[in-house]
Amino acid sequence: MVNRIIRQFLAKITKRQLVIGGIILGVFLVGAVVAFTIAYHKREALLATTVKRMQTKLADDYQIDLDIGKAYFSGLTTVTLEEVSITPQDRDQLAGIADVSVSVRLFPLITGDVKFGRLRAHNARIQLIKKDSISNYDFLFRERDTLQHEPDQASAEQTEAQSINMAQAANRMLNSILYKIPEDMELREFLLTYRDDSIQQRISVPKADIDNGNLTSAVYLNDNKAAWQVSGKLNPGKRQLYVKVHANGQKVALPLLEQKFGLKLSFDTIETRLREVYWTNNEFLHIKGEWAVKNLNINHWRIAQEDVTVPDAHVDAEVIVGNNHVELSKESTITVKKLEVHPYIRYTTAPEKTYAIALETPEMEAQDLFDAFPKGLFESLEGIRVSGNIQYQLEAFLDANNPDSVRFHSDMQQKGFKVNTWGAANIPKLNSTFVYTPYEDEKPVRDIVVGPENPNFIPLNQISPYLRNAILTTEDPSFFSHNGFVEEAIRTSIATNYKEKAFKRGGSTISMQLVKNVFLNRNKTLVRKLEEILIVWLMESTRAVSKERMYEVYLNVIEWGRNVYGITEASRYYFGKHPSQLTLGESIYLASIVPRPKTGLYAFDYEGRLKPYLGRYFTYIGNIMARRGLAPPDSAGGYGFYAVSLREPLRPDKPANVDTLQLQAPTPDFDAELEEVRGLLDRIFRTDPKEEEAP
Known part of the structure; x- marks a missing residue:
């Protein structure tokens, strides 16, 4: 049937039409070849211009010197940089790399998106140094000098910022992260160090690979005093990520937090997953993900006097971003043991700035609430035994332009609730x-x-x-x-x-x-x-x-x-x-x-x-x-x-x-x-x- 339709269509085409069509196709192909040839021969100059533009922007906006020993194309879409260093002006060097090669996927590039295909990097290092109150990373926390803009321009930028579509901005931000995750990666000898007047920490990654989306890596802390295993499955094209960190049966600890802030933090396993990203009605961006931790241990005098231990916690979250609001959906769930909590948070920027918070639990056995409290968090309630069922609901709403109109409601429903044994x-x-x-x-x-x-x-x-x-x-x-x-x-x-x-x-x-x-x-x-x-x-x-x-x-x-x-x-x-x-x-x-x-x-x-x-x-x-x-x-x-x-x-x-x-x-x-x-x-x-x- 299909062949018959095609034959009938071809029979209607005259010889003159075929000639004209062939000429047009030939012109298009010749034009494409000429454009490719020009771009191919000009690509080195374009690369040099791009590098120069990056150097100027970093110097002007962030006072950072970017030095590149050599920059060249080592393949059709692969760029290689050698002897790269990043140094804030009047500061110690922040980062350096012996050589890095990155390929860019061709078809997304046609639509204006830069997606990495393969990344190879060797002998990379990042060193964070703080001497007295001066650091080589403080530019990250500085605002750009707004005085360099003309008043009218600054006003226009402010107006533009107020009219930003939050959903589209979130989508661009997400893409800028996902598109920079390569499909294949070969990272060798990466070193991250932190040093101030009293503390020094080293994190080394001898080898990290992404092979067909499978992530494998080993992370060593302070010259192999601790070893962490990082694994996962990365599929940025489908907006899906999964990463797991553990230490082969040992605790994953962060000693820098303890030395710097007095916070002891460790865990057995932590997992995070970006499960799904999609649009509804071409207006709302939905981001769904999960986070889980096992045997989380926290100790800080501002939190509690004893170690706080969370044996198992899981968060299943959905974030919805619209034109002028962002919210944590009511479908989100926090689970600790048998306790389930459904949180809801919504922040709206226009026409009025508002904040909404809600919290709800399904009806549950009352003892499940007290069993879910992390050990060491509420000393006075340890040992308490209760019976009956409870259900909790909280709602709050604040209009920033009229704070006195704030709404708040909290309700704990009880069925046969009774305390059988009091705790401390x-x-x-x-x-x-x-x-x-x-x-x-x-x-x-x-x-x-x-x-x-x-x-x-x-x-x-x-x-x-x-x-x-x-x-x-x-x-x-x-x-x-x-x-x-x-x-x-x-x-x-x-x-x-x-x-x-x-x-x-x-x-x-x-x-x-x-x-x-x-x-x-x-x-x-x-x-x-x-x-x-x-x-x-x-x-x-x-x-x-x-x-x-x-x-x-x-x-x-x-x-x-x-x-x-x-x-x-x-x-x-x-x-x-x-x-x-x-x-x-x-x-x-x-x-x-x-x-x-x-x-x-x-x-x-x-x-x-x-x-x-x-x-x-x-x-x-x-x-x-x-x-x-x-x-x-x-x-x-x-x-x-x-x-x-x-x-x-x-x-x-x-x-x-x-x-x-x-x-x-x-x-x-x-x-x-x-x-x-x-x-x-x-x-x-x-x-x-x-x-x-x-x-």
């Missing part, structure tokens, strides 16, 4: 007498018995209701109704910290402050806050301790000054009174110093009166308490401010020349702290004005 954090101990040890500068101060055996311990119902209600108002208005966390406080914390570009507010409840004081050490590690959250959740969700007892313990242990702990010591220290005798003004004052107890005495002048700057605080807190029926109304707005009098022995000496302005000057940042308190309380009482009162 024995929460029920709060129900009876126990010993509390406060710390100063991570050192224990003294042991305090929390219970009737201590004459300074006072039951909750014997503490002035003004004090109880003032502390609740300023620290945690919804303490007796929430489950350990106040989402409005967390939202306020996120908004404040984003606007300040620093960690200014933590959003802690009384439950969280109690756990931090009683159950956690004072080592400021990165995971301590998460450990605090977990213990609070356990304490609140199991009802192991009543709210009244929690508040009673809290008021008997928190700090109120230098070596002043508990409300009995505080009321006696400042006013020479029993806690039951505290007035409204004294209670509001004591509430004001809870966030910064060591500065409590700075609020008084030499006559023992409060300095004027605290008046605004008294008016604001007093009005809230009066509105909620926790204090009598005060039309003057003083709420006991002028009646507060510090014990005479604590008053500062009267200055020889009284500087009224100095005496009335507020302590640093108090106005800012008041505004933070105002922002949180206004939002809480606006959304929920009928908060539960203290008992």
Whole structure:
């Protein structure tokens, strides 16, 4: 059938048409041969021009001298460079290579893509040197001098940057990496060294090969003190990569991190895979990959006090890049033992800059969560045994142009959850007498018995209701109704910290402050806050301790000054009174110093009166308490401010020349702290004005 159609088509072509077609094809072939001949004879000159252009660009943009002894074509598409060196100006040489030959694939070159075919390199070296504060690699962290551009040009570049299609940019970046991976490679005698004033490290690769996409290599650290095996399968044409690193049953360690940053890090095996890259609707770029590690061991004082061990972890991730956003898809999964977590992160640049974060777990046995925690990460939770099922969900969203509109929601669903055996954090101990040890500068101060055996311990119902209600108002208005966390406080914390570009507010409840004081050490590690959250959740969700007892313990242990702990010591220290005798003004004052107890005495002048700057605080807190029926109304707005009098022995000496302005000057940042308190309380009482009162 096909042959018959072809014969019919040929029968319709005349002899004249065949001649014209032959002439056109001949002209095309002759033109192609002429173009190839010209390019072939001119290729050396083109190569020289290209090398010169590279040298000029590196010198002008990065102040780097590129020296090449010889550059020539050693094949139709193969370029060979000999005696190559890269040296930043006024620095030690950064890199050098005896000879390198690289071939470029012809057909991709026609479309403008440079893909390496085969790479051969011998005697290559990279040396990173830092002397004092000067290094030969600091150009990597320097921005190009924008002053060399004309204003209009700089403005145009900025406008262009803002209109970049992120998906296309990510695709180009990915291609620039994948296309530089050769199909075949022969690397011999490669050496990487690092040296500064006190540390020296050497990584040598005697041999590394890529043969038909199969990667094999051996890496030696510090003159064969450790040997790593690197293997994998590379198929950059299909955008697929797989690399595995191990040490033949030994640990793969990175001593440079320990010597440089105090970070001990080792693992048995680590694997990474680029599984798939594709477009949907010609608009969204999908990048799928995996990462896995076995017996990861981490030790750093900022992370945890003990070694943190992750026996087996796996990440299956999908990144989606669009025109103006990049996201970690909800289909991504983090697996540690039997724990599965589905994270979601999305960053959008236009029309508004926004951030979205979500976290979700499927319903699972509660014990699987605690079993998945790496050993050494949460010391207080080791040994805990639980039953029942749980499911967790978190969602947060922030608009950079309107941080105060931040959204946050966290929810832990429970089915038959129960603690069968408590770990190191024995929460029920709060129900009876126990010993509390406060710390100063991570050192224990003294042991305090929390219970009737201590004459300074006072039951909750014997503490002035003004004090109880003032502390609740300023620290945690919804303490007796929430489950350990106040989402409005967390939202306020996120908004404040984003606007300040620093960690200014933590959003802690009384439950969280109690756990931090009683159950956690004072080592400021990165995971301590998460450990605090977990213990609070356990304490609140199991009802192991009543709210009244929690508040009673809290008021008997928190700090109120230098070596002043508990409300009995505080009321006696400042006013020479029993806690039951505290007035409204004294209670509001004591509430004001809870966030910064060591500065409590700075609020008084030499006559023992409060300095004027605290008046605004008294008016604001007093009005809230009066509105909620926790204090009598005060039309003057003083709420006991002028009646507060510090014990005479604590008053500062009267200055020889009284500087009224100095005496009335507020302590640093108090106005800012008041505004933070105002922002949180206004939002809480606006959304929920009928908060539960203290008992």
